Amino acid sequence: MSDAGAIGLWGVPLAILGGAIRVSTPFIFVSLGETITERSGRINLGLEGTLVFGAMIGYATAVLSGSPWLGILAAAASGLGFGLFHGWICKFPKVNDIAIGIALMQFGTGIAFFFGKPFIQPVAPHLPSLPLGWWSSVPQVQAALDVNVLFLIGIVLALLLAWAFRNTKVGLIIRVVGDSADAARAMGLNPNTVRLLATAAGGALAGIGGAYLSLYYPGSWTERISSGQGLMAVALVIFARWNPIGCFLAALLFGGAGALGPALQSVGVTQGYYLFYAAPYVLTLLIMIATSSPTRALTGAPGELSITK
Amino acid sequence: MADTTSSAIAVSPALAKPRVDLLIEQLARRSESIAIPVGAIIVGLAIFSVFLLCLGKSPVDFLSLMYKGGFGSSFSLENSLTRASPLLLTALCVALPARLGLVVIGGEGAVVLGGVAAAAVGVPMLGLPYVLVIGAMGIAGMAAGGVWIGIVGALRHYRGVNETIASLLMAYVGIALMNHFVEGPLRDPASLNKPSTYPIGKDYMIGNIPGMDVHWGLVAGIVACIASWVLIEKTTWGFAARISGGNVRAAQIQGLAVGPLIVGFTALAGAFAGLAGMIEVGAVQGDANASLAAGYGYTGILVAFLARHNPLAIMPVALLLGGIDAAGGLVQRRMGLPDATVLVLEGMLFIVILFSETLYGRFKLFNPDLWLRNRQ
Numbered sequence: 278m279s280d281a282g283a284i285g286l287w288g289v290p291l292a293i294l295g296g297a298i299r300v301s302t303p304f305i306f307v308s309l310g311e312t313i314t315e316r317s318g319r320i321n322l323g324l325e326g327t328l329v330f331g332a333m334i335g336y337a338t339a340v341l342s343g344s345p346w347l348g349i350l351a352a353a354a355s356g357l358g359f360g361l362f363h364g365w366i367c368k369f370p371k372v373n374d375i376a377i378g379i380a381l382m383q384f385g386t387g388i389a390f391f392f393g394k395p396f397i398q399p400v401a402p403h404l405p406s407l408p409l410g411w412w413s414s415v416p417q418v419q420a421a422l423d424v425n426v427l428f429l430i431g432i433v434l435a436l437l438l439a440w441a442f443r444n445t446k447v448g449l450i451i452r453v454v455g456d457s458a459d460a461a462r463a464m465g466l467n468p469n470t471v472r473l474l475a476t477a478a479g480g481a482l483a484g485i486g487g488a489y490l491s492l493y494y495p496g497s498w499t500e501r502i503s504s505g506q507g508l509m510a511v512a513l514v515i516f517a518r519w520n521p522i523g524c525f526l527a528a529l530l531f532g533g534a535g536a537l538g539p540a541l542q543s544v545g546v547t548q549g550y551y552l553f554y555a556a557p558y559v560l561t562l563l564i565m566i567a568t569s570s571p572t573r574a575l576t577g578a579p580g581e582l583s584i585t586k
Numbered sequence: 587m588a589d590t591t592s593s594a595i596a597v598s599p600a601l602a603k604p605r606v607d608l609l610i611e612q613l614a615r616r617s618e619s620i621a622i623p624v625g626a627i628i629v630g631l632a633i634f635s636v637f638l639l640c641l642g643k644s645p646v647d648f649l650s651l652m653y654k655g656g657f658g659s660s661f662s663l664e665n666s667l668t669r670a671s672p673l674l675l676t677a678l679c680v681a682l683p684a685r686l687g688l689v690v691i692g693g694e695g696a697v698v699l700g701g702v703a704a705a706a707v708g709v710p711m712l713g714l715p716y717v718l719v720i721g722a723m724g725i726a727g728m729a730a731g732g733v734w735i736g737i738v739g740a741l742r743h744y745r746g747v748n749e750t751i752a753s754l755l756m757a758y759v760g761i762a763l764m765n766h767f768v769e770g771p772l773r774d775p776a777s778l779n780k781p782s783t784y785p786i787g788k789d790y791m792i793g794n795i796p797g798m799d800v801h802w803g804l805v806a807g808i809v810a811c812i813a814s815w816v817l818i819e820k821t822t823w824g825f826a827a828r829i830s831g832g833n834v835r836a837a838q839i840q841g842l843a844v845g846p847l848i849v850g851f852t853a854l855a856g857a858f859a860g861l862a863g864m865i866e867v868g869a870v871q872g873d874a875n876a877s878l879a880a881g882y883g884y885t886g887i888l889v890a891f892l893a894r895h896n897p898l899a900i901m902p903v904a905l906l907l908g909g910i911d912a913a914g915g916l917v918q919r920r921m922g923l924p925d926a927t928v929l930v931l932e933g934m935l936f937i938v939i940l941f942s943e944t945l946y947g948r949f950k951l952f953n954p955d956l957w958l959r960n961r962q
């Protein structure tokens with residue numbers, strides 16, 4: 278109670294706003310990455326594993342080198358590796374991209390725990406944040422607007438991707454491959470190569486999302502670092518209709534839902550804590566129910582995507 | 587019409603073939619679905635051995651410890667069988683929907699809710715006859731799991747919601763619900779360090795199979811696997827399910843009730859996982875607590891894929907994975923490897939087995955049409 282005492286119940290929406298910014302950042306990166314992959318006609322459910330491994334390798338690199346930015350780089354590189362592997366193995370006939378994703382989810386998590394054990398204790402330097410709440414004297418406002426740099430990069434990236442899909446040659450190539458592999462082949466493009474690169478790019482972004490978890494918020498490496506963000510981000514892409522700007526907004530919404538439990542706890546509501554903890558999952562599910570349809574294809578869905586067929 | 591005549595001509599010489607040839611032909615065709623998974627497991631172990639070599643550990647030590655800890659003595663074999671029994675049920679939770687073409691991976695949610703429901707129903711009934719209490723717990727567990735995964739199937743069919751993502755989200759929600767009940771309404775105030783429900787008590791525990799240190803859950807799992815095999819292979823429902831799995835449109839045109847089939851199969855699948863949770867409570871834990879989320883639902887995914895969603899094949903594969911789990915502790919202690927070693931091995935096996943799907947139909951050896959014709 279004492280924390281929010283000064284501004285009373287206004288602390289709840291403020292804490293949700295601050296939480297939304299903090300919690301949404303990994304969602305932004307993973308969902309933007311998955312958007313690139315899915316636009317090319319593949320789905321990578323393994324991003325959950327990539328996220329956890331990125332969190333581990335990012336933290337480990339930051340501990341050993343002393344630089345959180347090197348950690349981000351290492352996480353992106355490892356995510357690139359996972360993505361390349363997924364993209365390569367899925368080009369073989371009869372290999373199911375969803376099933377490979379499940380396997381990579383388990384493998385990525387396992388290998389992260391395997392090598393991450395020695396890094397549970399040491400403390401890594403955190404990523405910097407910008408105090409955008411300097412104009413206010415209320416500590417809650419300052420805390421809510423203490424925005425991390427990756428969040429801002431995420432905004433730029435979302436805008437950039439939205440522009441690139443519409444206006445660049447690369448964006449067009451990805452979309453063609455995603456909508457019709459036959460049309461792409463007729464244009465002389467190799468769908469497998471394009472998908473390989475798109476999956477690799479998606480993996481790299483998911484790795485960065487993971488590094489954010491361990492290097493900023495919650496800001497340490499533990500085996501319980503991810504609570505399914507990688508997977509929820511995949512669902513979020515469908516909700517956002519494969520639109521980068523939509524991904525960003527949806528990620529904010531999810532972040533807010535995730536911050537609901539802790540925010541209510543901070544003003545003394547402890548009843549049903551675990552039910553609030555389930556809020557983001559329930560929200561994801563409700564959104565999927567509301568936006569799916571058994572009869573018509575989803576608007577904006579890449580034609581080659583196995584998940585919407 | 588031309589098609590039928592040409593195939594009739596193609597068949598007639600085969601009928602005239604000597605029986606030995608036919609037998610060899612059958613054997614060759616059948617052995618593909620065994621040889622490729624077995625080969626994949628060997629390749630997976632080989633890759634893991636290379637991984638160990640890179641870390642400076644001996645793969646020979648690893649394999650011999652694995653054998654010793656999983657299958658080497660009657661004690662370790664009983665341990666493996668105990669660990670295999672929930673896997674039999676959670677693998678069915680993946681395999682049954684898979685025959686309808688659905689990838690359901692949220693069995694963990696059904697397991698934990700099945701366990702909580704069993705404890706919630708069983709504890710107030712204590713004092714009533716044993717059979718009644720255990721029966722009610724079983725039904726409660728199966729109902730909870732069945733509803734949980736049945737919802738996933740219904741959402742898939744009637745709303746077009748992707749079942750893979752939905753089931754995994756439902757698993758997270760299920761685990762949150764379990765934590766809520768175990769730490770809230772159903773909590774035994776005496777359980778301080780590890781929040782649990784009230785225990786069902788020694789008298790109501792599920793005992794061991796006579797002569798073995800393995801509880802009756804193993805029998806339940808084996809019966810469930812055999813029954814599922816009969817259901818899929820020998821009944822009209824199973825036939826209809828396989829048709830819908832092959833081609834939903836074709837099934838609908840044939841007038842099959844695809845919706846009820848999907849909901850029924852997913853509910854049955856969830857009921858099996860719920861039963862696994864009930865058995866965890868009734869035979870192992872004695873109450874419902876957070877240990878229910880021990881990952882049986884996730885290992886079950888691997889078991890089902892390794893068994894290629896064949897309920898009979900699930901039995902040996904579950905024993906193998908149960909053995910790997912059982913030996914994990916010993917291997918990790920003796921070789922100084924982290925706890926996650928088993929996870930890494932399982933992940934590698936999973937990837938290799940999925941990759942091996944691409945090999946079906948590529949080997950001449952398994953396709954008698956290719957080599958028998960040359961001989962004649």
